[in-house]
Amino acid sequence: MATPNEKTVNVFGATLTRRQLMTAGGALFVGFGVVGAAVVKKSVKAVGARNTLDATLPGSWIEIHPDNTILMRTGKSDFGQGTTFTAYRQIVAEELNAPFEAITTVVMGDTDRTPDGSGAFDFLGRGTPNIRKAAAYTYQALLDLASQRLGVPKSQISAKDGVVSGGGKSMSYGELVKGQQLKLTIPVSGDLTSLMGLTVTGNPPMKPVSEYSIVGKSFRNTVTTSKVTAREKWATDVRLPNMLHGRMVHPKTLGSKLVSAGELDKSRFPNAQIVVKGNLVGVVAPTEWEAVRAAQQVASATKWTDWKGLPGSANLFQHLRESADWKTTPVKKSDKTRGEVAPAMAEAAKKLTATYELPFMKHAPIGPTMALADARPDGTVYIYTHNQNPQALRGEIAQMLGTTTDNIVVRSYSGPGHYGRSNGGNAGAEDEAVLLSKAVGRPVRVQWMRPEDFQWSTQSPAAFSDVEIGLDANGKMVAYQVDHYMPAMQDDRPVGAVLAGLPTMAAPNEKADFIGSTANDISDPWVYDGVAILMERGHGTFQVGQKASPLAIGLRDHSMRTPGQFQQNFPRELAISEAAALAKADAIQFRIDHAREERVIGVLKAVREASGWETRSSPRAYPALNDAAALRGRGVSLMFRSGTYWACVCEIAVTPGTGAIAVEKYTIAVDPGIVVNPMQLKRQVEGGAVMGISHALLEEATFDESGITTRDWLTYPILKMADVPEIKVVLLNRPEVGSYGGGSEAANALAAPAIAAALFDATGKIARRLPLKPQYVQALLKA
Amino acid sequence: MVTITVNGVRREIQAPNDTPLLYVLRNDLELSGPQFGCGLSQCGSCSVLLDGKEIRSCVTPLSAALGKEVTTLEGLPARWAQQKGLSKVEAEKTLHPIQQAWIEEQTPLCGFCQNGMMIKATELLERNTTPTVAEIKEAFTTSGPSAHLCRCGSYTSIIEAVQRAAQVMAKAR
Ligand code: FES
Ligand code: FES
Numbered sequence: 001m002a003t004p005n006e007k008t009v010n011v012f013g014a015t016l017t018r019r020q021l022m023t024a025g026g027a028l029f030v031g032f033g034v035v036g037a038a039v040v041k042k043s044v045k046a047v048g049a050r051n052t053l054d055a056t057l058p059g060s061w062i063e064i065h066p067d068n069t070i071l072m073r074t075g076k077s078d079f080g081q082g083t084t085f086t087a088y089r090q091i092v093a094e095e096l097n098a099p100f101e102a103i104t105t106v107v108m109g110d111t112d113r114t115p116d117g118s119g120a121f122d123f124l125g126r127g128t129p130n131i132r133k134a135a136a137y138t139y140q141a142l143l144d145l146a147s148q149r150l151g152v153p154k155s156q157i158s159a160k161d162g163v164v165s166g167g168g169k170s171m172s173y174g175e176l177v178k179g180q181q182l183k184l185t186i187p188v189s190g191d192l193t194s195l196m197g198l199t200v201t202g203n204p205p206m207k208p209v210s211e212y213s214i215v216g217k218s219f220r221n222t223v224t225t226s227k228v229t230a231r232e233k234w235a236t237d238v239r240l241p242n243m244l245h246g247r248m249v250h251p252k253t254l255g256s257k258l259v260s261a262g263e264l265d266k267s268r269f270p271n272a273q274i275v276v277k278g279n280l281v282g283v284v285a286p287t288e289w290e291a292v293r294a295a296q297q298v299a300s301a302t303k304w305t306d307w308k309g310l311p312g313s314a315n316l317f318q319h320l321r322e323s324a325d326w327k328t329t330p331v332k333k334s335d336k337t338r339g340e341v342a343p344a345m346a347e348a349a350k351k352l353t354a355t356y357e358l359p360f361m362k363h364a365p366i367g368p369t370m371a372l373a374d375a376r377p378d379g380t381v382y383i384y385t386h387n388q389n390p391q392a393l394r395g396e397i398a399q400m401l402g403t404t405t406d407n408i409v410v411r412s413y414s415g416p417g418h419y420g421r422s423n424g425g426n427a428g429a430e431d432e433a434v435l436l437s438k439a440v441g442r443p444v445r446v447q448w449m450r451p452e453d454f455q456w457s458t459q460s461p462a463a464f465s466d467v468e469i470g471l472d473a474n475g476k477m478v479a480y481q482v483d484h485y486m487p488a489m490q491d492d493r494p495v496g497a498v499l500a501g502l503p504t505m506a507a508p509n510e511k512a513d514f515i516g517s518t519a520n521d522i523s524d525p526w527v528y529d530g531v532a533i534l535m536e537r538g539h540g541t542f543q544v545g546q547k548a549s550p551l552a553i554g555l556r557d558h559s560m561r562t563p564g565q566f567q568q569n570f571p572r573e574l575a576i577s578e579a580a581a582l583a584k585a586d587a588i589q590f591r592i593d594h595a596r597e598e599r600v601i602g603v604l605k606a607v608r609e610a611s612g613w614e615t616r617s618s619p620r621a622y623p624a625l626n627d628a629a630a631l632r633g634r635g636v637s638l639m640f641r642s643g644t645y646w647a648c649v650c651e652i653a654v655t656p657g658t659g660a661i662a663v664e665k666y667t668i669a670v671d672p673g674i675v676v677n678p679m680q681l682k683r684q685v686e687g688g689a690v691m692g693i694s695h696a697l698l699e700e701a702t703f704d705e706s707g708i709t710t711r712d713w714l715t716y717p718i719l720k721m722a723d724v725p726e727i728k729v730v731l732l733n734r735p736e737v738g739s740y741g742g743g744s745e746a747a748n749a750l751a752a753p754a755i756a757a758a759l760f761d762a763t764g765k766i767a768r769r770l771p772l773k774p775q776y777v778q779a780l781l782k783a
Numbered sequence: 784m785v786t787i788t789v790n791g792v793r794r795e796i797q798a799p800n801d802t803p804l805l806y807v808l809r810n811d812l813e814l815s816g817p818q819f820g821c822g823l824s825q826c827g828s829c830s831v832l833l834d835g836k837e838i839r840s841c842v843t844p845l846s847a848a849l850g851k852e853v854t855t856l857e858g859l860p861a862r863w864a865q866q867k868g869l870s871k872v873e874a875e876k877t878l879h880p881i882q883q884a885w886i887e888e889q890t891p892l893c894g895f896c897q898n899g900m901m902i903k904a905t906e907l908l909e910r911n912t913t914p915t916v917a918e919i920k921e922a923f924t925t926s927g928p929s930a931h932l933c934r935c936g937s938y939t940s941i942i943e944a945v946q947r948a949a950q951v952m953a954k955a956r
Contacts, residue, residue, distance in 0.1 A: 081892055081893075187911070201835075220886070221889060224885075224886060224889055224890075224891050224894065225892075226899060227891050227894035228878075228882045228885045228886055228890075228891065228894075228901070229856075229860075229878060229882055230814070230815055230816040230855070230856040230857045230895065231804075232816060232894070232896070233815070233816070234818070234895075235816060236809070236815070236819065237809075237813075237815040239810075239813075262844045287802075287806075288806045288810055289798070289799065289803065289806050290803075355908050356808060364932060364934055365895075366820050366828060366893075366895050366896045366932060366933065366934040366935075367818055367820050367824060367828060367895050368819070368820075369817060388954060411813065413892065415893070415895065415940060416818075416820075416893050416895035416896075416934070416935065417892060417893035417895070418934050419934075447819065449822060450820075450821040450822055450823055468871070494921050526925055540909070677817075679889055680889065683889055683890075683892065683940055684892070684936070686936065686939045686940065687892045687935045687936035687937055688931075688936065688937065690936025690937075690938055690939070691934070691935070691936045694936070708916070712821065712825060713825040713826055713929070714825065715825070717934060718934060719921075719925050719936070719938075720924045720930040720932065721920050721923040721925075721930065721933075721938040721941070721942070722920045722921070722923075722924035722925070722929070722930075724920075724938040724939060
């Protein structure tokens with residue numbers, strides 16, 4: 001019921017109610033923010049009515065305060081690249097027509113303090129629309145308010161730098177909202193604690209890109225300053241009163257069951273306590289050092305059953321090809337599939353038939369996963385951790401405990417990047433911390449040790465692909481066929497819950513849709529539209545050892561930076577370079593000749609120019625292989641991912657005697673559409689580039705018949721500073737595209753096919769398997 | 784109970800002598816610069832200066848710090864202020880040029896390794912005021928117990944930040 005001091009306005013279908021606060025100006029002032037409890041829309045799965053913000057209220061997203069400061073909240077959990085503190089702020093400030101600096105507070109990733117959820121992937125493309133729309137709705141509400149307060153039609157109101165003007169008068173946003181309460185219900189759909197979270201819908205007017213003045217500038221990341229000055233509160237720093245330190249005693253193998261837990265030596269560890277639940281064994285103690293040593297002592301006395309159910313890394317690809325079940329899971333085809341392959345191949349003048357193989361790789365965060373959990377007597381559980389999808393974690397913990405999500409709160413803090421490992425909700429230690437805390441009735445901080453983080457975490461799945469390319473007499477690709485094979489990529493079951501025998505989502509299976517599905521989608525969008533006949537198939541299967549392990553875990557996989565697409569792009573791009581060589585064509589020109597999209601051609605031309613690429617075919621006229629003298633070559637690769645076009649050129653030197661490859665120069669061109677923050681994007685691309693070289697040259701998670709044998713930085717080496725090449729980043733800003741593509745994901749995938757092509761260019765030998773370790777390369781060159 | 788000197792302050796510690804210094808710094812002294820990365824002396828996340836030399840606090844027992852000067856990331860501004868003879872008021876407003884360079888170059892990605900990177904840079908620039916790129920690479924790769932590892936791949940910007948800091952420190956001399 002409208003009261004005399006209440007006014008209602010229609011904002012793009014939503015109703016805006018304004019009420020003058022009688023107590024305005026005093027301590028009761030709430031600004032332009034949350035007002036009361038709102039009706040949760042029918043389309044929103046009503047989860048977590050308690051301990052959550054109502055996403056249908058703009059004030060849950062953005063608050064404008066009378067002192068002209070602005071607070072924004074996003075449930076997207078930034079993962080270390082500072083994007084919520086830079087690009088997100090820029091985008092919000094832009095839509096609000098407020099200064100970047102006015103946004104003084106960014107609340108991120110705390111499930112009880114932010115409105116939306118979903119994982120940190122495609123952070124700009126898929127991540128920003130929610131907060132951007134919320135900002136756009138808020139801006140429209142500001143204009144309506146200004147119209148009323150200035151007594152000028154809305155069409156005559158303009159806003160700039162946080163000040164509205166009209167009819168010769170102006171007012172700052174702070175003055176405008178002072179004493180006002182606004183209630184605007186914005187449309188939202190989706191499931192908060194699912195992988196994709198909530199989506200803000202509707203179509204509020206957005207600022208035209210041509211009027212952007214904040215997006216496109218290199219603002220600094222404020223969190224960087226706090227990290228550099230040791231003022232940041234990391235997840236590793238959170239301490240609670242009465243807290244215990246926990247360490248896990250994980251099973252002996254990926255299929256071992258507990259026979260008997262070792263007895264704690266109380267004479268040495270008087271304050272420690274052991275917790276056993278099913279196959280889950282943990283030790284807690286008041287000090288970290290006691291917990292570490294007590295866990296070691298318990299581990300040495302704990303008995304497990306033996307298990308040998310894995311093929312071992314040496315037999316991996318034979319196992320995948322011959323023994324894995326590729327039949328149960330439906331085959332996926334890309335939507336660009338067209339034409340009849342067989343006749344075209346039969347008529348081809350030249351053909352390439354080849355198989356490409358990629359190993360298991362680890363996310364390998366520089367710090368092992370940890371979480372602090374507080375299972376309180378009232379049934380609520382608070383988790384303090386570093387997570388890419390806190391809302392999904394909330395759902396997983398609720399499921400494990402058989403409670404509702406409104407009892408679970410996740411608070412997010414900075415931590416070591418783990419590149420996708422927790423985008424489905426957990427990174428490893430969260431559920432274990434909760435179970436230990438529940439068992440002992442005190443907050444428990446579980447820190448995985450380095451070997452556990454390699455051996456008990458998920459990994460990026462191994463894969464292989466069979467490629468066939470047909471060329472006509474003019475060296476043009478007439479048909480391309482690929483069959484990609486990869487075990488299930490996303491296993492989001494919290495491993496502690498599995499060990500404890502508690503409820504989790506199902507193990508990957510053929511019936512699940514998307515998450516937890518064994519299906520292998522085509523993840524690498526086809527970019528060579530000049531090829532008339534195309535067949536791309538994805539074959540999926542269960543995780544290696546998943547069915548054989550009595551624990552139902554085996555080699556658990558999880559999406560990792562450029563997931564699935566890395567596994568598909570390496571075969572494609574290396575095969576295209578090989579096809580160019582068959583056609584005696586230049587590898588960049590060959591790509592351009594088969595592309596149709598202007599942005600594909602643009603990014604290839606940009607990398608060609610920036611790298612000083614010499615147009616010629618591969619391999620170069622190389623001298624006879626001589627052990628000592630380094631041979632040099634160059635290669636190119638191309639990818640389209642999350643709205644961004646990428647091309648990279650690697651120049652390498654290989655020493656035949658040792659097989660060692662040194663990447664000497666790395667040039668990368670990036671077209672993300674709108675470049676939001678050039679400085680941050682450049683740093684992210686450089687980081688991705690380095691990680692990519694590391695993947696290509698060094699990384700393979702090895703395993704024997706019982707488990708993962710990679711256990712530390714010696715057995716899983718990553719690139720070191722001495723091996724970093726000269727890196728040149730070319731950013732192509734295309735405001736006319738009107739959208740922002742992804743930043744660092746993809747960059748990590750580009751190096752591998754370019755380096756392998758460069759090796760071919762240098763030596764005439766093709767390495768179709770990663771990683772390109774010296775032993776492998778040396779043997780290849782001797783063959 | 785033992786006493787150690789951390790960032791110029793004597794601190795009393797109640798922990799067994801064999802406790803890794805890292806746990807003492809993080810848990811007993813609530814310092815958040817040094818991080819637990821591997822506990823195996825393989826990554827450098829936990830680095831601190833012990834009498835000016837970079838060491839791995841994750842494998843250094845508390846007893847090894849007795850009678851020595853421990854400097855953590857938190858202590859870098861004061862270390863610089865002391866080296867430059869800045870007044871207390873000035874010192875409070877000053878960051879170590881290395882920290883400043885890390886901000887200006889926007890070096891950290893996730894930042895978890897950067898404590899060790901800045902500690903290593905301090906050790907390097909206190910000994911070699913004008914390192915070449917090759918010398919920087921050598922310092923971060925082979926000079927210590929292990930290479931300083933950055934999983935996010937920020938090495939390029941670390942090199943740039945070290946060079947920037949070197950210039951500033953040379954000018955301040
Ligand atoms: S944590 Fe000490 S070297 Fe890795
Ligand atoms: S910045 Fe993330 S590990 Fe170095």
